[in-house]
Amino acid sequence: MFKKRIKQIKQLNYDTREETIDKVLEKAKKSSDFTSFYPIETDNRIRISFYATLIDMNLLHETILPSLIEKIDSIKVLTDIKNIIPIESIKLSSDANEVKNSLHQGHAIIQLTDTPEEFALINMDNSRFGNRETNDTENEFSVIGPKTGFIEDxxxxxxxxxxxxxxxxxxxxxxxxxxxxxxxxxxxxxxxxxxxxxxxxxxxxxxxxxxxxxxxxxxxxxxxxxxxxxxxxxxxxxxxxxxxxxxxxxxxxxxxxxxxxxxxxxxxNLMDFFSSPEDYYLPWLVGTIFKFIRITGMLFSIFATPFYVAILTYHYEVVPKDLLGPIVYSRANVPFPPVIEVLFLEFTIEFLREAGARLPTKIGQTLGIVGGIVIGQATVEAALTSNILLIIVALSALSSFTTPIYKMSNAVRILRYPFIVLAAFYGGFGIYIGLILLIGHLMRLKSLGSPYMVPLFPYRKGGFLQSFTRMPFSFSDKRPSFLRTITRKMFEPKNNQDPEEGLNTE
Known part of the structure; x- marks a missing residue:
């Protein structure tokens, strides 16, 4: 058995050593941004290969191709390319690993059919291409970490x-x-x-x-x-x-x-929408607390106002005696039932939010702040709503913004209204019915064929804790099991020693 394993290892090493440049190019051709062509169709002696997304295309068309086409007849061996192309950083190599690394670093490789195992490596790296100038992340901003975003190209x-x-x-x-x-x-x-x-x-x-x-x-x-x-x-x-x-x-x-x-x-999955890249740029304890705050904010945003309606309509007995007096006093002159009061304030917040999003930035910010203060104060003084509900609705609106993904924030905002209506008709039992329907709906959803509620349902022990926390890197060396990846291992965790250990105290 041991000899058989040794033989397999030797065969593996042999296959790795025998990985030719042709195999490297064959794998690169699977990617649509890899290009390999002959500069002159009638002359198949010279072949150029590169990743179009990594090289400077202007340098290729303005310098390299004209030089090759003009003096292609004088190219007999690969060394002649150094004298023809007016670029200093040209290197000759026949090492497959070096060729592969050069391709990924923005090099173009030139091959002669007479010497197929040797290449000229030309550095055409367009390192400044795509650097952050006008492509900041506006909607997914983070204080720590890279701020480079995608653009419309x-x-x-x-x-x-x-x-x-x-x-x-x-x-x-x-x-x-x-x-x-x-x-x-x-x-x-x-x-x-x-x-x-x-x-x-x-x-x-x-x-x-x-x-x-x-x-x-x-x-x-x-x-x-x-x-x-x-x-x-x-x-x-x-x-x-x-x-x-x-x-x-x-x-x-x-x-x-x-x-x-x-x-x-x-x-x-559902829990992916409450994770932020910033969690991994901070210590794991801080990242875990922030993730917990986001999940709590989502729950508060959905259920705060429905519970207010249910309690003030059907369940006054659950209110503590010390809090019952201020609630009664704040609603003494309000002529509407709690559900109308809540819907009025919720729609007012949505109007302010939509108006602020459609207006220019400075005007939108002013409208959101001034409009919220003025309208909120006016509605309380006009006895259209209670000041306690105003605080709850404001906190509910703020907590919906803790979700890192804007589309999930919209879903949280929408879910609030069915729960408010159910609370108005059936009280706490209505919220319970809505919660059961919501969980059932989530359990039916799939994303690219994968269950949306995984690892909560179907339950996956390995990913359950990681869904609610930001695990330390020493425990995050494997990819999530529910993704069913071919290779689960991402890196080899290293346990750092105590800095005092290993010191010579003699």
């Missing part, structure tokens, strides 16, 4: 992703969608990590689309969703480069569309 977005994941396992598959718009859509994933079923499902759903124009990736998300009749987003749409890269490393699929500054990642 698919080439730039793919460049940013590939610079973040320097590996040949990163595959881009391009699909043209839209009978009139001919929009380029790219499916990105890590080969050897991502479950092929997710890639196949995404490829099939996008390929089967029959639509005239794809205006934005957010519309594409709705077209490929598993369920159309739900307020919950089934995919994460992000403008952050680091979040998209994190999703790819976890084993998810990313969908990039031209003319869109958002990238779709999936399959996603």
């Amino acid at each position: 698919i080439t730039t977005n793919l460049h940013l992703i590939r610079r973040g994941l320097v590996t040949s396992d990163l595959i881009f598959e391009e699909i043209v969608v839209g009978t009139r718009s001919k929009t380029k859509v790219v499916i990105a994933y890590l080969e050897g990590v991502t479950n092929p079923e997710y890639v196949k499902t995404a490829r099939q759903r996008i390929g089967d689309l029959d639509i005239d124009v794809v205006y934005d990736n957010t519309r594409l998300e709705q077209l490929i969703s598993d369920h159309a009749n739900t307020p919950f987003p089934l995919f994460i749409t992000t403008e952050r480069v680091d979040r998209a890269i994190f999703a790819l490393v976890q084993g998810q699929v990313a969908i990039v569309s031209d003319k869109s500054c958002y990238v779709i990642t999936g399959p996603s």
Whole structure:
């Protein structure tokens, strides 16, 4: 048995050693942004290969190709390329690993058919391409961490992703969608990590689309969703480069569309929408507390006003005696029942929020602050609502903004109203009925064929704790089991020793 294992290891080492440049290029060709061509169609002696998302295309068309085409007859051996192309950083190599690394670092490689195992490596790295100038993350802002976001150019977005994941396992598959718009859509994933079923499902759903124009990736998300009749987003749409890269490393699929500054990642579960990249840039205890605050804020935003309606309509007995007096006093002159009072204030908050979002930034901020203060004070003095409810509604609106993903924040806002109506008709029992219906609806949802409530339902022990906390890196070395990735191990955790240990005290 031991000898057999030794033989397998030797065979593995032999296969690794015998990995030729042709195999490297063959794997690179799986990605749609990899280009390999002959500068002159009638002369197949010279071949150029590169990742189009990493190199400076102007340098290629203005310097390299004209020089090659002009003096192609004088090229007899690969060394002649150094004398023909006016670029200093040209290196000759026949090492497959060096060629592979050079490709990922923005080099173009030139090959002669007479010497197929030797390449000229030309540094054409466009390192400034996609750098943060006007592509800040506006809707997913974080204090700590990178702030580079995607823009409405698919080439730039793919460049940013590939610079973040320097590996040949990163595959881009391009699909043209839209009978009139001919929009380029790219499916990105890590080969050897991502479950092929997710890639196949995404490829099939996008390929089967029959639509005239794809205006934005957010519309594409709705077209490929598993369920159309739900307020919950089934995919994460992000403008952050680091979040998209994190999703790819976890084993998810990313969908990039031209003319869109958002990238779709999936399959996603419910708890993914309460995680922020900022959690991983802070100590794990701080990240866990912030994640708990977001989940608590979501629950408070949904149930605060329905409980107010239920308690003041049916369940006065649960109010403490010390609090009953201020509540009665605040509602003494209010002529409306609690449900009308709550709906009036909730709609007022929504009007202010929508008006502030549609107006220019400075005017919108002024309207939100001044309008909220003036209208709130006026409604209390006019006895249209109680001051206690005003505080509850304001806190409920603030807590809905703790959700990092805007689409989930919208879902939380909408869910509040059915619970308010059920609380008005049936009290606490109505809230209980609504909660059961909500859980049942969530249990039916799927994202790219994966259960939306996993790891809560179906229960997965390994991912349950990680869904509610930000685990230390020493316990986060494996990818989530519910993603069913090919490779679960991400890195080898290292236990840091006490700095006092190992010191020579003699």
